[in-house]
Amino acid sequence: MEIRPTAGDSSWFVHDRFGLFITWGLYSLGARREWLRMEEKIPTDVYRQRYFNHFDPDLYDPCAWADAAADAGMKYFVITTKHHEGFCMWDTQHTDFKVTHTPARRDLILPAVDAFRNRGLRVGFYYSLIDWDHPHYRYDAHYGPWHDPADRERLNATRDQSKYAQYIRDQVTELLTRYGGIDMMWFDFSYPYVDGKNHNDWQSQQLYDLVRRLQPHVLINDRLDLPDGWDFKTPEKTRPREWVAVNGQQVVWEACHPFSVTWGYNRDEGNWKSTEQLVQMLIDSVSKGGNLLLNVGPTARGEFDQRAMDRLRGIGRWMRHHSRSIYGCTQAPQEYPTPEDCRLTWNPQTRRLYAHVLAWPFKDLYLDGLAGKVEYAQILNDASELKMLGPVSDYDKQRQSLTLQLPTVKPDVAVPVVELFLK
Ligand code: GLC
DSSP, X not given: OOOOOOSSOOHHHHHHOEEEEEOOSTHHHHTSOTTHHHHTTOOHHHHIIIIITTOOOTTOOHHHHHHHHHHTTOOEEEEEXXXXXXXXXXXXXXXXXXXXXXXXXXXXXXXXXXXXHHTTOEEEEEEESOOSSOTTXXXXXXXXXXXXXXXXXXHHTTOOHHHHHHHHHHHHHHHHHSSSOOOEEEEEOOOGGGTOOOHHHHTHHHHHHHHHHHOTTOEEBSOSOOSSXXXXXXXXXXXXXXXXXXXXXXXXXXXXXXXXXXSSOOTTOOOOOOHHHHHHHHHHHHHTTOEEEEEEOOOTTSOOOHHHHHHHHHHHHHHHHHGGGTTTOBOOOTTSOOOTTEEEEEETTTTEEEEEESSOOSSEEEETTOTTTEEEEEETTTTEEOEEEOOOSHHHHHTTOEEEEOOSSOOSSSSOEEEEEEO
16 A cells, blocks of 8 residues: 655655654743643743743753664654743744743754754754743633633733744744754644634644745644645554554554653653563554654753663663664565564565564464565574474464474563564
8 A cells, every 4th residue: 555645755754763752841840741831820920930030951961862862773853942831942033932041041952953963863843833922822712821711811802813823934934944954843733623723823834835945855743734734643642553544545653652641851750661661662653654752851950860761771772682673664564464462563675574572472483474485584682593384284384374483581672573584
């Protein structure tokens, strides 16, 4: 089946498969959730006073971030230039609610872009369409710090959403003209499904055309609420069951997940996924033709905390031996059924099939449909040969089944991988 073509360049994206999301802003000081301004109904001036004068990421070292991402095997990064709170992490000319006016006193996006680029990673910008600070952003009944309809009406009386849409275009123009070639724009988000903000509120078509004009190759995500104006789908905090499709056609897609539940730094949250789960999530995406964008919420001092570092290092240990089953790989052809307790990925260039064994069995790994088709088989982490048998029984013959003889002891890696060289 043909995959839906993209207007932006997705060739690198479907090869690289694994990226780092960075959610960082004033809310990192609150250390509970990037939505705290809405959840706690904090008025604009209070929010500004409380956090603006205290944002001082004195330990910020973007080279250390880039190293952590590259060592984990990530090939691109997407950083919050502005989240829903409206605070800008770069030196924009269009608002004073920006990082250069805090004790940080410098553009924080520029050094990140340089550092990650120097480590060979591609660059993506997250830009929130939702903006709880801008004087012309109209408050609605769904997402915003104003829950009381009377308050909203009073505040909206002076608001002209089209001025806000112009502000988006002005800011996106800065982002796409000051930092060299940008590989991805990650807009967040529209909510027409609850009769909330939609493409009209952002003037999405104009925005889309502007982005395409400024940087024709940039990949654009799917949250502008345009029927055709997107390159890839962004399932959030879910694990799709199969290759993501729109109108029956498979599309380029990327699952995004935080380590825990929230995206910004959350000191007290306990629900962190284990390294093994995270590795499995990456494998699961690639086995369905998708990518994984894994999020870290740096502290307000500018560091990835220990929990994040432990996991990134753990993923890196796995990637060191197994990235061959991820980069350049995709869903396996239908003719190769997924073996028990496994996920398959496939590299069409090298014609190698990778069986990721999620539960290590005793000895026999049965591979239906592969009898006579495999030239050589090995465990990937140490390139140790695996003996191939069969088909022996009538059962195996019917299913054209090949049997691999696995060692009894599971290799000491998060998820062992069997590499099959097809004839
Ligand atoms: C969301 C949330 C947000 C997060 C983002 C990542 O819809 O509003 O906090 O940054 O998606 O996908």
